[in-house]
Amino acid sequence: MIPLLLITPLILLAALGAVWKARPVHAALLLALSLSLIGGLYLMIGAEFIGLVQFMVYVGGVAILIVFSLLITRPGDEAEEVARRPRSVATGIACVVPVLGMLLYAFSKGLPEQGSEGAAPSLPIKDLGDRLFTYDLPAVLAVAVLLTAVLIGAALFARNFDKNPEPPADS
Amino acid sequence: MTPLALLLTLSALLFSLGLLAVLTRRNVILILVGIELMLNAANLNFIAFWRYGPPEAGLTGPVFVLFSIAIAAAEAAAGLAIVLMVFRHTRSTDLNRLDSLHG
Numbered sequence: 001m002i003p004l005l006l007i008t009p010l011i012l013l014a015a016l017g018a019v020w021k022a023r024p025v026h027a028a029l030l031l032a033l034s035l036s037l038i039g040g041l042y043l044m045i046g047a048e049f050i051g052l053v054q055f056m057v058y059v060g061g062v063a064i065l066i067v068f069s070l071l072i073t074r075p076g077d078e079a080e081e082v083a084r085r086p087r088s089v090a091t092g093i094a095c096v097v098p099v100l101g102m103l104l105y106a107f108s109k110g111l112p113e114q115g116s117e118g119a120a121p122s123l124p125i126k127d128l129g130d131r132l133f134t135y136d137l138p139a140v141l142a143v144a145v146l147l148t149a150v151l152i153g154a155a156l157f158a159r160n161f162d163k164n165p166e167p168p169a170d171s
Numbered sequence: 172m173t174p175l176a177l178l179l180t181l182s183a184l185l186f187s188l189g190l191l192a193v194l195t196r197r198n199v200i201l202i203l204v205g206i207e208l209m210l211n212a213a214n215l216n217f218i219a220f221w222r223y224g225p226p227e228a229g230l231t232g233p234v235f236v237l238f239s240i241a242i243a244a245a246e247a248a249a250g251l252a253i254v255l256m257v258f259r260h261t262r263s264t265d266l267n268r269l270d271s272l273h274g
Contacts, residue, residue: 012185
């Protein structure tokens with residue numbers, strides 16, 4: 001319980017930085033930190049395989065993809081972003097607070113009386129693989145089709161990107 | 172506070188922060204950052220219920236998280252490819268300037 005209490009505020013601080021930082025690269029790097037800490041949390045509570053998948057896919061893939069996308073696009077005007085922040089944040093908080101309140105209310109009312117706080121349930125990789133390729137095989141195939149479609153789509157985008165290069169805009 | 176309640180509170184706060192990013196950011200890529208935070212909050216719920224919830228659920232939580240991570244990776248790749256295409260045409264990723272479909 002104590003490690004959980006230590007890592008939880010770190011995750012929240014990193015996520016808050018990812019939401020709050022005006023400079024996009026800083027926000028993306030803080031997102032990577034937040035995702036790493038969530039992976040560490042998975043390792044701590046006994047979901048080692050999911051934690052490693054989190055590190056490989058989110059930290060090694062998605063976060064780095066976002067950083068590179070920021071590097072090859074032109075960032076917006078940070079001063080303009082900071083200037084309009086108070087109004088947009090006030091509107092955002094007005095929308096987010098009811099959602100947060102509903103979530104916390106649901107969690108406070110709907111939790112089981114006592115959870116299993118002892119040893120972590122086992123997560124054997126063999127059982128996970130057996131389940132994925134028997135009971136969940138249609139879902140695995142659907143995800144495979146989805147990933148193939150995304151791969152082909154991204155390749156098509158990249159090809160068009162190279163074929164019709166546009167000169168960079170002045171200024 | 173039980174560990175389950177702590178993790179669920181963390182996931183609710185993470186989801187809210189992601190929603191706040193989606194609602195307040197103007198850079199399309201940073202909106203994707205918010206969406207990733209929201210997806211991670213959902214994943215955290217699955218793992219929290221698998222770890223601290225009733226034991227009858229078996230491997231359902233981790234299996235759901237694996238599919239969710241795969242779909243989130245596909246979503247990020249497709250989303251960023253679209254963002255790059257948009258950037259190629261408009262030279263900007265600012266949502267306020269992407270109004271060519273505005274009536």
